Amino acid sequence: MPTRTAAAEREASKEAYNAYLATCPSRQVLATLADKWVVLVMHALEDEPQRYSQLSRHIAGVSQKMLTQTLRGLERDGLVVRTVEPTVPVTVTYELTGLGRSLVQVVSPLKRWAETHIEVIRHSQAEYDLRA
Incomplete structure (x- = not known):
């Protein structure tokens, strides 16, 4: 398995927590705050x-x-x-x-x-x- 650079890890992390995606867990946080x-x-x-x-x-x-x-x-x-x-x-x-x-x-x-x-x-x- 290829190793990712730190920049690639940060980019993957940003994509994983994108509230516009239906599966993003941050949507629950937004629902709570609303x-x-x-x-x-x-x-x-x-x-x-x-x-x-x-x-x-x-x-x-x-x-x-x-x-x-x-x-x-x-x-x-x-x-x-x-x-x-x-x-x-x-x-x-x-x-x-x-x-x-x-x-x-x-x-x-x-x-x-x-x-x-x-x-x-x-x-x-x-x-x-x-x-x-």
């Missing part, structure tokens, strides 16, 4: 670790099921760490990992962009709906 609860949970954890109840109060409208699923998914992906403290009752906190901190730098501006441009978007939607 979830509104992921964006909101990540942003809520940006400044400090929080308990489940704090997150639940902070993120209006999230169901217990969705918050639990979102936190488990983020933990599985290595973006959030769950710490259980042996108190009575047990205290569980959630905190961003280093990888999560690097991602929050991307998702926090997305949240702010949505808040900043919502009126323009709503206006465009209303105009579109009138034409449809």
Whole structure:
């Protein structure tokens, strides 16, 4: 079997992780990031670790099921760490990992962009709906 050069390895790696390809595993990451609860949970954890109840109060409208699923998914992906403290009752906190901190730098501006441009978007939607 011929040996590849370092440049050929890098090129093969780029091709292997091309999100435009249906088989690319990075599509799952993009699907995760497109979830509104992921964006909101990540942003809520940006400044400090929080308990489940704090997150639940902070993120209006999230169901217990969705918050639990979102936190488990983020933990599985290595973006959030769950710490259980042996108190009575047990205290569980959630905190961003280093990888999560690097991602929050991307998702926090997305949240702010949505808040900043919502009126323009709503206006465009209303105009579109009138034409449809």
